[in-house]
Amino acid sequence: MTVSRITVHGDEPYDVVIGTGILGELPGLVGERPRSVAVVHDEGLPEIARPVLGVLEQAGYLVHSFAVPSGERSKDVSVLARLWSEFAAAGMTRTDAVVGVGGGATTDLAGFAAASWLRGVRCVLVPTTLLAMVDAAVGGKTGINIPEGKNLVGAFAPPAGVLCDLTTLMTVPREDYISGLAETIKAGFIRDPRILELVEADPEGAARPDGPHTRELVERAVQVKADVVGADLKEAGLREILNYGHTLAHAIEKAEDYRFRHGHAVAIGCVYAAELSRLDGRIDDALVERHRAVFSSVGLPVVYGADAWPELRSTMNIDKKTRGATLRFVVLDELGECGRLAGPAEDVLTAAYARVSR
C-alpha cells in the first residue's frame, strides 16, 4: 500500500493523503488534542461511515455520529442549523474536531459547520467522490447555497487534513464519477495539460474508478489545486483560475434548482469560457474544439437550452468574481495559462452562449 502526501502550503500547512485502504491514517490527521470528534456524514453512505466511526473510536476519541441528507440538499441553512444544535448537545468545545465524510456537498457543509462552530474548530475531510477528492475537500472553500444562488454563504477555512481513500470511489454512481472528471479536466486546461492527454488517450478508462490512470489523475488534479490555494487561499488573484467555467455553471445549477450535477454544469461552463476566450482573440478554434471533444468523450454535456439565456445572464451578475457592476470571467490565454476578461460586451456574452446552446 503506497500512500502519497501532497502538502498544501500556507499559514497552516496540511496534507492531502492519497491511497487505497488508508483509513488507518485518519487518527493521525485528527491529532491528539481533540477529545470529542463529530463525524458529519452523508446519510446514504453507511458502509463508508461505519469504519470511519470505528477507527476513531478505536483511537480513543469520544465519537458522535451526525448523518446529513445526501448530496446538494445538505448545503442548506436548515441542515447547518441542525448541526449547530447537535454540536451543542454533544458538548463540542474549541479543542474538539469535526470529520466530514462524503461527496463535495457534504464536505462543503461539514467544513462550514466546523468553521462556524465556536468561530472555528479543527476539521478533517474524508472525500468519497472523485469531485470531492480532486477539488471540494482541498483548499478551504466551505459553504452552503441559498435560494438566491450557489455557495453564497460560507467561509475560507482550510482543513487540518484530507484523506482520499480511493477504494471509496468504487461505489460512486457513474454519472457522479463523470461529474468529478469535469473538475479534473478543468485542472488540465488551466494548469496541467498532461491530465488532458491521459483522458484523451483512454476516455473509457478515465470514466471508471478502476481505470488505469485513476490515481495519477487524482494526484495531478490535487497537485494543481494545492499549488493554487497554497499560494492564494482567499482568492485575491491566482485562485480565481479554479473558477474557470463556473460563472455560467453556477447559473445553470441555480436554474435547475441544484438538481443538475456540478461537474456537468462546469463542463458546459468551461466550453462557454473557451468560446469567450476565442471571441476575445486569445485562443484558436482548435483549443475550443479540444474542450468540446474531451468533455464529450467521457459523457459530459457541452450544450444547454437556448431559452435559458435571459435567466442565466441575470444570475451571472451575482458571481463572486464580479466587482461592482463589472462581470469578470476566467479565460484561457493559451493551454495551461489563464487570463481575466472584465466587462465583456453583451453581444459577446450572447454570441458565446449561442455556441453552447441548442
Ligand SMILES: NC(=O)c1ccc[n+]([C@@H]2O[C@H](COP(=O)([O-])OP(=O)(O)OC[C@H]3O[C@@H](n4cnc5c(N)ncnc54)[C@H](O)[C@@H]3O)[C@@H](O)[C@H]2O)c1
Ligand atoms: N469547496 C470547493 O472548493 C468545491 C469545489 C468543487 C465543488 N464543490 C461542491 O461540491 C459539490 C459536488 O460534489 P459531489 O459531486 O461530490 O456531489 P455530492 O456530494 O452531491 O455527491 C454526489 C452523490 O454521490 C453520492 N456518494 C458520495 N460518495 C459516494 C460513494 N463513495 N459511493 C456511493 N455514492 C456516493 C452522494 O450521496 C450523492 O448522491 C457541489 O456542491 C459543489 O459546489 C466545492
Ligand SMILES: O=C(O)C(=O)C[C@@H](O)[C@H](O)[C@H](O)COP(=O)(O)O
Ligand atoms: O476552489 C476554488 O476556488 C474553486 O473555485 C473551485 C470550484 O471548483 C468550486 O466549485 C468552488 O466551490 C466554487 O467557488 P465559488 O467561490 O465560485 O462559489
Ligand SMILES: [Zn+2]
Ligand atoms: Zn467547481
